[in-house]
Structure formats: structure tokens, C-alpha cells
Amino acid sequence: MNALSNRPFLKMNGLGNEIVVLDLRETGHVVTPAEARAIAGDARSHFDQLMVLHAPKTPGTDAFMRIYNTDGSESAACGNGTRCVAWALLKDGTRDSLALETRAGLLPCRRVDATTFTVDMGPPRLKWDEIPLAEEFRDTRMIELQIGPIDAPILHSPSVVNMGNPHAIFWVEDASAYDLARIGPLLENHPIFPERANISLAEVRSEEHLVLKVWERGAGLTRACGSAACAAAVAAARKGRTGRRVRVTLPGGDLLIDWRESDGHVLMTGPVELEWEGRFAPELFAGAA
Numbered sequence: 001m002n003a004l005s006n007r008p009f010l011k012m013n014g015l016g017n018e019i020v021v022l023d024l025r026e027t028g029h030v031v032t033p034a035e036a037r038a039i040a041g042d043a044r045s046h047f048d049q050l051m052v053l054h055a056p057k058t059p060g061t062d063a064f065m066r067i068y069n070t071d072g073s074e075s076a077a078c079g080n081g082t083r084c085v086a087w088a089l090l091k092d093g094t095r096d097s098l099a100l101e102t103r104a105g106l107l108p109c110r111r112v113d114a115t116t117f118t119v120d121m122g123p124p125r126l127k128w129d130e131i132p133l134a135e136e137f138r139d140t141r142m143i144e145l146q147i148g149p150i151d152a153p154i155l156h157s158p159s160v161v162n163m164g165n166p167h168a169i170f171w172v173e174d175a176s177a178y179d180l181a182r183i184g185p186l187l188e189n190h191p192i193f194p195e196r197a198n199i200s201l202a203e204v205r206s207e208e209h210l211v212l213k214v215w216e217r218g219a220g221l222t223r224a225c226g227s228a229a230c231a232a233a234v235a236a237a238r239k240g241r242t243g244r245r246v247r248v249t250l251p252g253g254d255l256l257i258d259w260r261e262s263d264g265h266v267l268m269t270g271p272v273e274l275e276w277e278g279r280f281a282p283e284l285f286a287g288a289a
């Protein structure tokens with residue numbers, strides 16, 4: 001019998017970003033890429049990201065999280081999923097805050113109201129080798145890509161930001177003019193991104209408002225991506241196109257992003273929703289090592 005058979009899970013969403021929360025703090029089991037793909041392949045437990053809780057590694061934190069994309073690959077950050085985990089761990093109402101950890105660092109979370117949470121996503125990393133990029137660019141506010149198959153010139157000059165995961169933000173007048181499902185995979189896998197990248201099309205509507213569409217590394221088109229919203233807000237402020245506090249509108253709704261002046265951390269505030277609770281059917285893992 002697979003270690004995940006009959007394990008309970010929560011199917012949630014963070015602004016439409018499909019999230020499954022799986023609590024393995026009391027087991028030593030580490031989900032394999034094949035198990036993650038099997039979970040994603042079932043309609044009841046389909047996810048953009050699977051948030052797996054493990055026993056804390058650092059004193060004072062509540063859990064260490066491993067984060068899986070639909071394709072079974074791992075990410076060190078997921079803003080929308082982190083809010084969902086915060087909801088799950090704070091829902092008994094005894095506390096209003098907690099600290100989670102991923103391999104990218106600590107993520108303090110705070111409840112704003114019953115379904116709204118703020119996550120401290122930490123400081124952005126902005127040097128070319130921190131994104132990472134395959135070649136040196138001194139200024140990551142705008143890099144130049146050599147692209148054969150993509151004909152729109154504007155898509156050659158993204159800003160790049162690492163928010164615990166790599167993001168490329170392409171500035172456009174009208175995101176709906178681009179077929180992100182077609183160009184997303186080409187850009188995600190461009191050789192300049194040795195670890196691939198999350199790809200955003202960003203419109204600057206005002207000094208306080210961005211509109212974003214995201215093709216996620218390992219997951220494809222999603223209704224929202226929290227770390228992409230943080231990355232776009234940082235990139236827009238660095239270019240002088242917005243202030244440090246912005247509303248970011250994604251297909252699933254709005255996130256509030258504050259690139260805090262005092263310590264350079266990025267705070268993300270947004271909603272969560274519990275859709276249902278389930279258990280993994282043993283048949284799901286037939287053939288998944």
C-alpha cells in the first residue's frame with residue numbers, strides 16, 4: 001500500500017490558483033514527482049501546486065513545506081498556496097500568526113480576517129546569478145532575449161526577479177493581445193533560464209495598479225500566481241513605473257503587494273477558499289513510485 005493511500009487532503013484555492021494541502025508532519029514520507037503527478041491527475045485532487053507540510057526544521061517555525069507543480073517539479077515558493085496553508089494551520093482560532101519555511105527561507109504569515117492572509121514573502125533577489133540567468137546581465141530591470149519563434153518585439157525585453165522562484169515579467173500595453181498558452185512554454189524553457197521561469201505579461205494601469213497574466217513554470221496558465229504578483233510589483237517599482245504598494249489584478253482577482261521600505265521584504269495580502277476535504281484513493285498511486 002502506498003504511504004499516501006487514504007491520507008486526508010484539503011482542496012483549496014488562493015484567488016483561483018488551485019491548491020492541495022497535504023499534512024505529512026507526522027510521517028517521514030517525501031512525496032515523489034510520480035506521486036505528485038498522480039495526485040494532480042485526479043479531478044478531486046487536481047492542483048496547480050501541492051503544498052506538503054513536513055515537521056519544522058527551524059525552532060520557532062510551524063512546518064517545513066515542499067511545493068510541487070502539476071508536472072511533479074518542485075518550487076521553493078508559492079504565495080497563494082502559503083496563504084492556504086496559513087488558513088489550514090490557524091483555523092482553530094487560537095493564534096493569528098505563524099511561520100512557515102521552504103528551502104528559500106522563512107515565510108511569516110498573519111490572519112487579516114477569516115479568509116484573508118498576509119504572507120511576508122521575504123526580500124526579492126535581483127542579481128543575474130540569483131534569478132538565475134545563464135549569462136551575466138548587470139541590470140535585471142531589463143534584459144535582452146534572443147528569441148527565434150516569438151515575433152512580438154516587446155517580448156524580447158523582460159524584467160527578471162527571483163521571489164524564491166524565477167520570474168520574467170514582460171511589459172505590454174494589452175495582455176489579451178498575446179496568446180500566452182502558445183508563447184508561455186517557449187519563454188519558460190528559453191535557454192537564458194537554466195531553471196526555467198514563470199512568465200508574466202504585465203500591464204501598468206497606474207502608479208498603484210498592475211494587471212497580470214501568468215504562465216507558471218511546471219503548471220501552465222493559472223488564474224493567479226502570488227509570487228508573480230510580488231515579482232511584477234518589485235520590477236515595476238524598480239523601473240519607476242509604480243510606487244512600492246500596488247494592487248495586482250489577476251484573472252482570479254486582486255492581491256495587495258507592499259514592497260516594504262524598512263527591510264525590503266515583500267508582503268502579499270489576499271484571500272483563500274476551502275473547496276472540499278478528501279482522502280486519496282489507493283488506486284491513484286498504482287504505478288507511481
Ligand SMILES: N[C@@H](CCC[C@H](N)C(=O)O)C(=O)O
Nearest residue numbers: 075078079080165225226227
Ligand atoms: N502559484 C504560485 C507559484 C508557483 C511556483 C511556480 N510554478 C514555480 O515553479 O516557480 C504562487 O502563488 O506563488
